Amino acid sequence: MTSKAENQARFGVPQNSMVFARGVRKSFGAVEVLKGIDLNVPTGSVACVIGPSGSGKSTFLRCINHLEEVSGGVLLVDGEFVGYDLRHGKLHEVNNKLLCQRRADIGMVFQSFNLFSHMTALENLIEAPIMVKGMSKAEAKDKAYALLERVGLSAKADSYPRQLSGGQQQRVAIARALAMNPKVLLFDEPTSALDPELVGEVLVVMRDLAESGMTMVVVTHEIGFAREVGDQLIFMDRGVVEERGEPREMIANPQSPRTREFLSHVL
Amino acid sequence: MNRAETQTPPPEALTVVPLRHYGLWVGTVITLVILGLVLKALATNPAFDWPTVGKYLFHPSIMRGLGQTLLLTVTIMVLAIIIGTIVAIMRLSPSRILNAFASAYIWFFRGAPALIQLIFWFNLSLIVREFSLTLPFVGTLFTVKTNDFMTPFVAAVIALSLHEAGYMAEIVRAGINSVASGQTEAAGSLGMNHRLILRRITLPQAMRFIVPPTGNETINLLKTTSLVTIIAVNDLLYAAQSIYARTFETIPLLIVVAFWYLFVVTILSICQHYIEQYYGKSDQQQGVSMGGMLKRAFRFGRVAQPA
Numbered sequence: 001m002t003s004k005a006e007n008q009a010r011f012g013v014p015q016n017s018m019v020f021a022r023g024v025r026k027s028f029g030a031v032e033v034l035k036g037i038d039l040n041v042p043t044g045s046v047a048c049v050i051g052p053s054g055s056g057k058s059t060f061l062r063c064i065n066h067l068e069e070v071s072g073g074v075l076l077v078d079g080e081f082v083g084y085d086l087r088h089g090k091l092h093e094v095n096n097k098l099l100c101q102r103r104a105d106i107g108m109v110f111q112s113f114n115l116f117s118h119m120t121a122l123e124n125l126i127e128a129p130i131m132v133k134g135m136s137k138a139e140a141k142d143k144a145y146a147l148l149e150r151v152g153l154s155a156k157a158d159s160y161p162r163q164l165s166g167g168q169q170q171r172v173a174i175a176r177a178l179a180m181n182p183k184v185l186l187f188d189e190p191t192s193a194l195d196p197e198l199v200g201e202v203l204v205v206m207r208d209l210a211e212s213g214m215t216m217v218v219v220t221h222e223i224g225f226a227r228e229v230g231d232q233l234i235f236m237d238r239g240v241v242e243e244r245g246e247p248r249e250m251i252a253n254p255q256s257p258r259t260r261e262f263l264s265h266v267l
Numbered sequence: 268m269n270r271a272e273t274q275t276p277p278p279e280a281l282t283v284v285p286l287r288h289y290g291l292w293v294g295t296v297i298t299l300v301i302l303g304l305v306l307k308a309l310a311t312n313p314a315f316d317w318p319t320v321g322k323y324l325f326h327p328s329i330m331r332g333l334g335q336t337l338l339l340t341v342t343i344m345v346l347a348i349i350i351g352t353i354v355a356i357m358r359l360s361p362s363r364i365l366n367a368f369a370s371a372y373i374w375f376f377r378g379a380p381a382l383i384q385l386i387f388w389f390n391l392s393l394i395v396r397e398f399s400l401t402l403p404f405v406g407t408l409f410t411v412k413t414n415d416f417m418t419p420f421v422a423a424v425i426a427l428s429l430h431e432a433g434y435m436a437e438i439v440r441a442g443i444n445s446v447a448s449g450q451t452e453a454a455g456s457l458g459m460n461h462r463l464i465l466r467r468i469t470l471p472q473a474m475r476f477i478v479p480p481t482g483n484e485t486i487n488l489l490k491t492t493s494l495v496t497i498i499a500v501n502d503l504l505y506a507a508q509s510i511y512a513r514t515f516e517t518i519p520l521l522i523v524v525a526f527w528y529l530f531v532v533t534i535l536s537i538c539q540h541y542i543e544q545y546y547g548k549s550d551q552q553q554g555v556s557m558g559g560m561l562k563r564a565f566r567f568g569r570v571a572q573p574a
Contacts, residue, residue, distance in 0.1 A: 065456055096460050104458025114453035118471050128457035131467060173453075180457060 004079035007086065011074050018043045018078055018184050018215045019064060025072035026059055033059050035239040036073065041184070041232075046216045048226035048247065051236035052262060057219045060236070061186050064217065065106040066099065077106060078183055104132055107177030107185040111192050113169040115161040121148065121172045122157040125179045133180070140179070147175040151205050167198030171205050178209075185209070187218040223266055227251050235259045319519035323510065324526065332506025333527050339423060339492045339502060344485050346428035351435025356465070358440050369436065377433030382494050384430050389422040389498040423495040431488055438480045442473030475546045482539035486532050493528075503527055 007013065013020045019041040026034040033056045041047045049057045062068040063075060066083040075081065082102050084091035094102075116124050125144035129135040135143075148154050151171040161169050170190055177185055190206070191199045203225050210216055210229045220226060226233055226247050233247040235256070243256045251267075254260045309315055323329055358369035376384070392413035399410035446469050454464040496505040507520040 067452060067455065100458045100460045102458075103456060106456070108453075108456035110449060110453060112449055114447075114449035116450060116453070116468055116472075127467065128454075128459060131463055132458045176457070 007076060007079050007081075010086075011076070013076060013079060014040055014042070016042050017076075018045075019047075019217060020076040020079075021060075021064075021073065022075075023073035024060065024063060024070050024075050026056070026063060026068060027071045032071075033239055034063070034070075037236075037239075037241060039234065039241070041215060041217055043215050044213045045231040046210045046218065046229055047232050047234060048230035049217065049219045049234045049236060050221065050223065050226060050262070050266075051242075054238075055236040056239040057236045058188050061108075061188050061217060061219050064184075064186055065103055065108055067108075077102070082106070100132065104128070104180050105183045107180060107182030109170070109173050109177055109185065109187045109190050111189040113161070113166070113173045113193070115169055115173055115176070117161050120158050120160055121153065121164070121175075124161075124172060124176050128176075129179050144175075144179060147178055148172070150178075150208075151175045152201075165198060166194045167201045170194065170202045174202075174205055174209070184215040184217065187216065187220065189219050189221065191220065191222060221266060223251060223263070235262065237262070314518050315522065316516065316519045319516050320522050320526075323507075323516075323520055323523045326510070326523075328506045328510065329503070329523060329527070332501060332503040333531075335501055335506075336489070336492055336503040337531070339420075339427075339495065339500070340485065340489045342424055343428045343431055343492070344488055346424065347431035347435045347484075347488075348481070350428065350432035352439050354432060354436035355439035355443065358436065359443060373433045373436050375433075376429050377437070379430075381427060381430045381491055382497065385423060385426040385494055385498060388426040389417065389419065391417050391422070419495070419498045419500040422498060423492070423500050427488070427491065427495075431484065434484055435481070438477055438484070439473070442475075442477035443469055445476045446472045475543075478542055478546055479539070482535065482542070485539075486535050489531060489535070490528060 008017075011020070011022060017040050019039065021037050021039040024034055024037040024039075025032065037056075037060055039047065049060070051057045059068060063070050064077060064082070069083060080102065081091065083094060083099055085094055085098075086092075115121075116127065119127065122141065122144050125147060126135075126137065126140035129140040129143065130137060145154065145157065148157055151174060153168060153171055153175070156164060156168060156172070161172070164172065174185075174190075187206070191202050194202065199222070203222060206216070206218070206225070207229050218226070218230070230247040233245060233250050234241055235243045235250075235254075235258075237258050243250065243254065243259045245255075250259070251263060254263055354369045354372050357365040358373070360366055360369075395413050397410055397412045400408045402408065450468055450472065451464055454468045459467070492502055493504040495502050496508060499505065504524055507524045511517045511520045
């Protein structure tokens with residue numbers, strides 16, 4: 001098994017990198033969805049990914065926690081391949097146990113919330129800490145109540161997902177991801193399925209998270225959020241990174257004509 | 268603009284003449300006449316012999332038969348659910364071999380008539396005379412004659428649970444498929460492994476889709492167990508048959524048997540209703556605990572909670 005340091009030296013990963021991608025490719029059959037993506041997300045920073053639908057941004061995000069297998073390139077989280085170990089120059093698929101351990105460190109928030117519908121908000125939060133991390137029930141509950149308070153939903157601990165609004169469900173989903181103490185949080189269009197007046201409450205929670213130093217990769221259509229919270233902005237189009245830069249600068253003064261056109265539609 | 272125009276006119280008291288449903292009336296009358304004739308026949312035809320029905324309703328050998336029928340139903344259903352779940356998981360597995368095996372299982376055991384499977388297992392000794400466990404270097408550990416352990420009851424349990432498992436496998440598979448794929452992905456992203464996801468996330472949610480048809484299957488099975496009379500298992504129908512073979516009180520004893528089957532089916536239907544309510548609790552506005560559910564189960568007809 002290669003060490004983190006070896007990987008970092010071999011692939012030229014910058015110090016302090018949480019998510020590192022070099023030439024990441026992904027094909028579904030004959031269709032190449034990602035055509036060589038490069039990205040470095042330093043620990044504690046927020047990377048926002050924007051782009052038209054079908055540009056591959058969600059696929060890229062799903063590759064980071066190995067929900068999709070990459071077809072080529074290097075993709076490291078905290079210096080490790082998520083689904084593989086590099087031995088003698090070959091990537092060996094890791095066993096299920098190790099994959100689950102690594103995934104537990106990568107939180108993910110989905111567009112459609114995906115709360116466990118047969119469990120209350122509290123049960124959603126304590127499930128994985130107890131079953132995966134072996135935390136005691138009392139400890140998991142204490143932590144869950146604290147997290148629900150953090151997302152402003154202490155009163156909804158015993159509600160089932162169906163009894164919650166979309167915005168409340170997404171806040172519970174964020175708290176559920178946080179309950180595993182992840183090193184990095186991935187957001188897959190977290191506000192796209194919400195009514196416009198509910199978007200704000202979710203963005204407030206995400207902003208609070210960013211300010212607390214959480215490393216985040218956010219696929220979003222909320223340009224305002226990207227401008228104010230993002231440390232870097234990536235514009236993806238047709239499977240490639242068309243433009244990247246400091247969010248304010250890039251939104252104010254996009255260089256590529258494709259970026260300019262896209263921003264003119266969403267701003 | 269004068270006052271008359273701004274005020275809405277008072278609603279006029281117009282009489283509504285309902286549509287005459289002549290067909291409905293004719294149908295109702297015919298139904299009532301038929302019902303009357305049936306009741307008259309039941310009450311007056313001496314062949315029904317109600318006193319004899321009363322005499323045998325709680326007869327010890329009928330009670331023993333009922334017990335045997337219930338024992339068969341429960342044993343077979345439990346085994347069928349276990350085997351069916353395993354076959355369903357194999358059917359959903361990425362391995363082609365497991366998948367093909369499961370498909371073949373369902374095709375065969377669901378396809379072949381229950382009665383034929385029953386007779387087949389009862390006559391297993393015609394194919395296999397004895398079972399023995401022989402280990403290399405150790406020798407034969409034990410040997411049993413097929414006829415010694417393949418009693419009518421064992422044959423009935425094996426035959427009907429394998430048959431029923433074919434149906435259960437399809438029910439469980441449909442239930443698992445009904446759970447949205449996002450649930451599995453979310454659980455996976457939290458670091459849960461396949462087995463944990465199946466046990467904690469997928470199966471509990473699939474239960475809502477599995478329970479109603481399983482209830483139907485149980486009710487069906489209860490009645491299907493009457494087939495075992497053919498291999499002389501002493502079930503409810505067999506008990507009645509052995510009495511009327513002696514006394515020729517055929518019709519009253521068939522009424523007794525029908526009464527008990529209907530009685531158990533009614534109980535099972537009520538249980539099914541409450542189990543469905545339990546598994547649907549995440550759909551309701553207020554959560555229902557298992558305890559609350561049981562309390563409500565014994566308060567028939569007053570399901571609505573006071574405000």
